[in-house]
Each structure stands twice: as structure tokens, then as C-alpha cells.
Amino acid sequence: EIVLTQSPATLSLSPGERATLSCRASQSVSTSLTWYQQKSGQAPRLLIYDASKRATGIPARFSGSGSGTDFTLTISTLEPEDFAVYYCQQRSDWPPITFGQGTRLEIK
């Protein structure tokens, strides 16, 4: 089973700043890496798939990069609505589909 490790666990930033979230896989997942955003009390929302492709309706301030074992989700300029929990997920080698433990992006 591929283990995904996200860092940091919590990221404290202010609106207008740049956010960089990391996800590391225990073995290569090529570019089969997906990012989701989950706001409190809501279902997860697909942000980025295939490591770098934005899902429909996702603003251009969200971008993904990486391949193999190291991936990054970048939010170029934080908006108030971006403060949430972010999960990475792989399906390169599945079942099982596995998720990272999440990064909480909080307002500083």
C-alpha cells in the first residue's frame, strides 16, 4: 500500500500570501496524484488531478506540480475562502486508493 505523507500538518498564513503544501509518496505514483479541498462541515472538492491539471471551475490561483514521489499544491494568492483542509490522494497502485492525512490551512 502506498503511503502519502503531507506536510506541514498545519499552515498558518494571511490572505494575500502564497501557500505551498507538500505531499510525499512512499513509492513512485508517476503523476497519478490528486488534491482535494475540504471546508468544515462539507464534502471534499476535487481541485487538481494528474498532479497538475485543474478540475473544472477551479480558480487559476491553484496549481499542482511534481511527479514520482514529491508533489506540491500551490495557492498563489490566498483568498479568505481558501482556508480549509487539503488532502492528496493516489491511485497509481490501487486498490487501495490512499489519502494523505491532510494539511490544515488556517488564517494567521
Place this chain on the structure above:
Amino acid sequence: EVQLVESGGGLVQPGGSLRLSCAASGFIFTDYEINWVRQAPGKGLEWVSYISTSGSTIYYADSVKGRFTVSRDNAKKLVFLQMNSLRVEDTAVYYCAREGVDLDSWGLGTLVTVSS
């Protein structure tokens, strides 16, 4: 508009059973695989099960294998998750998610609480 609506959650004693339903609308149901993902209170996401468009291919997480059964009724646009021998650690919000470009649409979830 794509919609997935889960139902069937509730409070059940350890060892008991529940059947969850996921009702789909707003898309061609037979074109999409469906997954179940759960989230324990205050915890992260855990994949539970997958069912293919025809129902011929099914996968489970090891944590539920032998206890949970997924099925679908394409005529009624429904997916089911039969959960038997429930344990305290199965307590979670259960989401169904459509597999388009990965898990591209999710329901709001249904809460399952396993407690005596």
C-alpha cells in the same frame, strides 16, 4: 446538475447492520463508477469501496473486507453499501463519490455511529 445523495445512516450497536444508499441524478449513471469514502469524526479521509459501471468489478479496503458489500441498481440510479458486523471504529461520515476525473463529485455524506 450532478447530485449524489446518501441516506441510511444512523445509530447502531456493535455487531449490527446498516444499509446505506447513494442516489444519483444529473448525469448518465451507467457511465460512471462509484466509490465510498468515509471520514471518522475529526479524522482524515479513508477509501472504503469501489464498484464499476456494471457492478462486475468491486474492491474493498482491507478494513471492511468480508463485512461490507457494495452493489448498484442502474435502473434506479442507486448504489448501496451493506454494512454488517459493525464495529465502533466504523463510526464515520460515509460519502459516495463519482469517479469521473478521479473523484470529481461527492455527496454530502451520511453519519454512521456505532455505539452501545
